[in-house]
Amino acid sequence: MYTTYSTFLLAGRTIHCINFDPTSFTDADLLWLPHHQQLSEAGRKRKADHLAGRIAAFHALNRQAVPGIGSSGEPLWPAGVSGSISHSGTQAIAICAEKGIVGIDCEAIIDEREAHEIQNGVIDAQEAQLLVASHLPFDQAFTLTFSAKESLFKALFPQVQAWMGFDSARVTALAAHTLTLTLTRPLPPFAQNQLFTAHWCQHDATVVTLICAA
Template sequence: MHTHHSTFLLAGQTLHRITFDPATFSDADLLWLPHHHQLADAGRKRKADHLAGRIAAFHALNRQAIPAIGSSGEPLWPAGISGSLSHSGTLAVAICRESGLIGVDCEAIIDESEAREIQDGVIDIQEARVLAGCGLPFALAFTLAFSAKESLFKALFPQVQAWMGFESARVTAMNADTLTLTLTRPLPPFAQNQAFTAHWQRSDATVVTLICDE
């Protein structure tokens, strides 16, 4: 599969970016993955996306390791490493560091009509007011809310070890650089009303959101 690796900064953190051409993917490319047998029954798109994400993670890990697949489908990072990865369209991103919360997500900006159609499953009335007042176009603001929640859940999962729905966190503020998300219920060891900051960046028709502690 044809890929290109580059890096970029977000919130002072280095993220690794892979742009890839899914049309050039072949099953033989998966043999590079130690866990390729676990993808034998996956569809072509799933295989290409997974491979691109693991290539991004490989670069984030200084080309020393490839995360395996956990029991909940999460990437298994080497001991002592906190990491996160995401893929959307022809883009995959990954980040890792030695410790702390880390969660990244990339999403193609959702078309406004689709965003309006699905918004009730992602944001509540209070969040809709925040999005309406943030000064960003609704399609962009909604995609950021969607993506930031995904980043937050990825960051919390290693400690929470449980599925989290979109209603588990609420967007309470949004501006040109960050979003604030607040937990709507306890997610031990994290408390109800605990707040997290998501940093975001737009690149053409895609956004990347990042949750990380200091």
């Protein structure tokens, strides 16, 4: 599969980025992955997305390891490392850290009509008012909220080990480069009303959100 590698900074952290051409993917490309047999039944798009994400993670790990696949589909990072992977369209990104929690997500801007159609499953009335008050275009503000919640759940999952719906956290502030998320229920070991800061940027045609905490 044809790929190009680059990096960019978000909140002072290096984000490893792979742009890829899914039309150039072949099943033989998967043989690079130690866990390639686990993907034998996956569809072509899933295989290409997964491979691009693992290549990005390989760079994030200083080209020393490739994360495997956990029982819930999560990446399995080396001992002592926290990491996160995301992909959207023809781009995959990854980040890792030696301590704390980390979650990253990239999303293409969701069309405003679609955003209004699905918003009740993602945000509540209080959040909707906050997004309007942010003065960002609704499609961008909604996509940022969707993405930030995805980043948060990725960051928390290694410790929570449970499914988290979009109503598990509420966006309580949205600024030029950050969002504040507040847990609406306990997610042990994290407490109800615990706050998390998500940093965000627009990168090419996508928004990227990042949560890093000690």
